[in-house]
Amino acid sequence: MRITDITQLLEQWAPRSLQESYDNSGLITGDSQLVCTGVLCALDATEEVIDEAVEKGCNLVVAHHPILFGGLKKIDPNHYVGRALIKAIRNDISLYAIHTNLDNVIEGVSKGMADQFGLLHRSVLSPQKQILKKLYTFVPSVHVDAVSTALFQAGAGHIGRYDQCSFRQAGEGSFRASEGANPFVGEIGVLHREAEWKLEVIFPAYLEKEVLMALKQAHPYEEVAYDLVSLSNEHPGVGAGLIGELPEAIGAQEFLNRIKHLFGTPVLRFSGPADRPIKKVALCGGAGSFLISKALASGADVFLTADLKYHEFFEADGRMLLVDLGHYESEQFTIDLIQSFLAGKFPNFAVLKTGRTTNPVCYH
Ligand SMILES: [Zn+2]
Structure with missing residues (x-):
């Protein structure tokens, strides 16, 4: 398993496009194509957490807070951020942050x-508003179930606690294939009418690529007719x-x-x-x-x-x-959340929680 296999799963849970504009979630250092030897989950990728990753044989640290955040001009070994980065790079440890994108999902x-x-x-x-889209497509009758199933599998059709949500309406489509076309039905140069269903589904904008790919794979037509509309609805x-x-x-x-x-x-x-x-x-x-x-x-x-x-x-x-x-106190259970998410996906793989408390604040 490569590091990218793990980060891709994390991004299905908390897509990077949901992070705030000031944030720096994602892979901060490391080669995503390396084979992963183990994951250490933490709130902060401090130097002591990276030491722990080395001790435990984990070459990926998944932390909530990005250690590299502002516009860093130099990697200074006299500063805690510089020391952590230098140690991570020297030891081939990849650092991945799952920050405001994990704040912005209800399961985060x-x-x-x-x-x-x-x-x-x-x-x-x-x-959040402005992150939902509506897809309208037009499908010949016998393929409408296959197309809607493919769209659902790609993540379309979720509304609150319901999935496989869609609307379909019967109608008639028309088209005339030109020379060089390879029509699924009808003949070149002849106007054709076909019984079709108009199928509509909602999906989050960050799944657009996957949803369109599923549509084009499942739809039988050479040219798939569809409309994409941005919605101003809230995403629950x-x-x-x-x-x-x-x-x-x-x-x-x-x-x-x-x-x-x-x-x-x-x-x-x-x-x-x-x-x-x-x-x-x-x-x-x-x-x-x-x-x-x-x-x-x-x-x-x-x-x-x-x-x-x-x-x-x-x-x-x-x-x-x-x-x-307190900041650390409020977010401490995020470590368990990340660890149990990954351990659930990879039950036979080393996904560990840090044993270090990285809270910099003391009480007296
Ligand atoms: Zn925080």
Whole structure:
């Protein structure tokens, strides 16, 4: 198995096109064609994590945070980023980051947090728009099932918790083949009418290549007629943050204690009412202050995130509990998420979790 086989699977889960514009997800260093000897999953590809990868014989580190992030001008051995890169390159260790693209899928970073509370009725807190497309195609009657099956297998037709969604309508197509054509039905130079179905399916834009390839392979015509339309609908499974409900409402004090216990946080910073029952929980791993207004609008009793600044604590405005539990703490379960995803796909392959805690923040 090559490194690219692993990264391709990761990108089916969290497509790179879903990363934010400022991000640097993907292969940061290393040859994707190398045979993979083992994967080490971490939150940060620090020097000590790369040492651990060497010790454990893993030549691929999959980390949530890209160690190479800003516009680095030099690889400086006196800086922690430079040291990590030099060590990785010297030891032929590939570094792969799965960052905001994993934040932006409902089965990603936020799931790692939501699972701790057993949240029910989950949805994305801020669903993304402009990433869905609609395909309309026109298929002769006897092939319509084969074409729709191929489109579903390529990932089209998913709406929320439903798959194989499509719409079809019977009609009649017409065409006249020119000299040199090789028509599936009809004759050269003669107008032909054929009973066809108009078939429509929805799909995320990042699957366009796969969906069109499946269409062209399954459709019998030499020239396949189809229309692609960009939609402004929200994608229910793509976007930042998550909202869900606790199985049972609990008091705010008990909820705060539960966070400390589940996430191993010795201290929490919070604002807002600490005496109301908590049922509806909004959350976002890492720096999530950009979602405070979405959490308020969704009617959440609490918004759980990290990296909040002083003035941002005012924005809860007495209407919900706003909790900062620490960046590392909020995202720590992402390591388990990546590891179990890969181990599930490659049960007989070494996919390990780091034993190093890379949280740079201490509490006193
Ligand atoms: Zn983070």
